[in-house]
Amino acid sequence: MYSDIEIARAAQKRPIIEIAAKLNLGSDDLLPYGHDKAKLTHNVVNRLKSGRKGKLILVTSINPTPAGEGKTTTSVGLGDALNKIGKKAVICLREPSLGPNFGMKGGAAGGGKSQVIPMEDINLHFTGDFHAISSANNLLAAMIDNHIHWGNSLRFDTRRISWRRVVDMNDRALRDITIALGGPSNGYPRESGFDISVASEVMAILCLAEDLTDLKARLARIIVGYNLDKQPITAADLKADGAMTALLKDALQPNLVQTIENNPVLIHGGPFANIAHGCNSVIATKTALALGDYVVTEAGFGADLGAEKFFNIKCRKAGLSPDAVVVVATIRALKMNGGVPKSELGSGNAEALKKGSSNLIRHIRNVQKFGLPVVVAINHFATDTHEEIAVLNDVCNEAGVKAILCRHWSEGGAGAEDLAYEVAKLADNNDAELQLLYEDNLPLWEKIQTVAREIYGAEQARAEPAVLKQLEQWERDGFGHLPVCMAKTQYSFSVDPTALGAPSGHIVPVREVKLSAGAGFIVAICGNIMTMPGLPRTPAAEHIGLNHNNEIQGLF
Structure with a gap:
């Protein structure tokens, strides 16, 4: 065979x-x-x-x-x-x-x-599309830390920078890192981390944009962090949207x-x-x-x-x-x-x-x-x-x-x-129109609850007060109309990957929420799902290489 x-x-x-x-x-x-x-x-x-x-x-x-x-x-x-x-x-x-x-x-x-x-x-x-997406994402990350190094006129609160770097590889060692070590010339040290490129908001924006004009407008709306007054700072504030669009043009x-x-x-x-x-x-x-x-x-x-x-x-x-x-x-x-x-x-x-x-x-x-x-x-x-x-x-x-x-x-x-x-x-023979699961004007938490109950068969979704407070704040800021993007294990209707079949009556714990203002949705991170996966004990990479004709083998 x-x-x-x-x-x-x-x-x-x-x-x-x-x-x-x-x-x-x-x-x-x-x-x-x-x-x-x-x-x-x-x-x-x-x-x-x-x-x-x-x-x-x-x-x-x-x-x-x-x-x-x-x-x-x-x-x-x-x-x-x-x-x-x-x-x-x-x-x-x-x-x-x-x-x-x-x-x-x-x-x-x-x-x-x-x-x-x-x-x-x-x-x-x-x-080279994924390389361009990773480069655009990481250009924005570099411009954030460069701005802080050269005086921080936007008054970034370095404890509230949400933008992370990405790489298109499963690398668990990069999930949580400390950057800018080594002295003043390297910037201001802070905690950060990497996501896999396919989890980047830049990827979502590229996939939802209608054309180059829409792409640039969406990139401009990316919220990268907050200032000392807890007001959002965007890619447009950093003047990064033009260069990011140039990287993504092709x-x-x-x-x-x-x-x-x-x-x-x-x-x-x-x-x-x-x-x-x-x-x-x-x-x-x-x-x-x-x-x-x-x-x-x-x-x-x-x-x-x-x-x-x-x-x-x-x-x-x-x-x-x-x-x-x-x-x-x-x-x-x-x-x-x-x-x-x-x-x-x-x-x-x-x-x-x-x-x-x-x-x-x-x-x-x-x-x-x-x-x-x-x-x-x-x-x-x-x-x-x-x-x-x-x-x-x-x-x-x-x-x-x-x-x-x-x-x-x-x-x-x-x-x-x-x-x-x-x-x-x-x-x-189909004359039916798509019936969306929830309306735009439903509160964000109710949108999450609707998906949990109607799609996952859960009793309910649960979150800490800080998560609910954040959702309410985004609603006040004008983002309440956005749909929700659930980040959850793919192996089960529940957050337990071993619960096969059609489990019902379970709880969907929402541990964190993220605003993707450019893409136009709210991400709800459920259970233990990671935005940077790791390699398995025996990764497929061990079996990939070149044969005697210099042809790639081992891909499947």
Whole structure:
């Protein structure tokens, strides 16, 4: 059996200009990065703003497990399948982060015969977008400490500086640090720390901005800390927004690549869903909707994080409304939710499957709360038994949704044609409008409570008085209309990653809240979630290297 990277390397790539031609784009619309990837220019993005609008398909999933779910693989397989049945489809994905690539999760370019290529480039440096985001973030951090060093005319209270540096790597040693040691010439010592780049507000801003003008305005609104009178200080006060925009000018342009079957894919932006809002860029999605009849996009991790934020943050801000939603599940993962250890997932266990299906049903019900039609994609594994497939079909039928067995991993688009026909039918016949979970004018704490109760099945969210006081202060400052971005473990509906299935009646502790004024949301940090992950005991980096032909190996 070939590995993902071997399958991707054997694919017959077409020149990127040929892929662009499928979307009626010419050479003047592209900024090529070699022969197999390119950026769409600002000119073509702006030209397409008033173009026709295709059907938007969101792919989400059950909570992730070590057994695998295959959300990105299904997104790619569905996009290929839609093109295969004669639809003009474009796939929109997020860019992978180096942290998971070298950590435990691996890459994010799909798998098997449903991949985007060039897989190695996409999973590593790609077109440099993440480097630009990290540089813009860290420029602002440098300008803060430089301003304080040269007299601090803005009167920064160094105890209340909230802006942190970032790096696109899992590095727990950088979570909390002391900077500016070594004497007066190095600045004023203070405590600080690093986040992973995908948790940066700059990443969120790039993914929510409509154009360069909007990007600059959002960057200007970033609150980096407070002065001695407890008044906010922004990036605009530091005169950093112009230089940050210059660094991000090229990064704001969507990236065009292709699937193994030579269908167009826009990959752009990559905020994590467990610590950020988990969606690709608004610019890429809206551009794709003007280029194709169907756009397949995904939201990070399970529907409790990715889909909820896709609806309540991205769609709310960008005026989008999906026409159909696909919830991806595997029989293996559902059995793990039913209590089966990973070592025994290869054996049939219909009872554990029924028990673990509670996780899938919760996600289906949650998506339906937004008023959208749902179909379940069963991502097939060779170990799935006929009995188990029948059981899962029955479970979905009882829930009032259709489950479709998909073999795109092994067969490519041909293995997801049944799903493509069903998705197209749902999207074409859907006249429902997205129903947001909460209104803008709901108090911030009530927005957090609503997500905890309605999506996580919790009894309530709880926070210390200082957190509630901070939320009330932001409401007085004019930020009460913002949506909330929950930072929580992706492995469970609760904050306990070991609580599988569909736990109910639990408490969601909110230990901290952060204001992302430029991005336009409030972050609620729940439980023990970290904005700087760490590497596992045996990181994937130990197995990545070059083979005798100097080709990268070990990526997955």
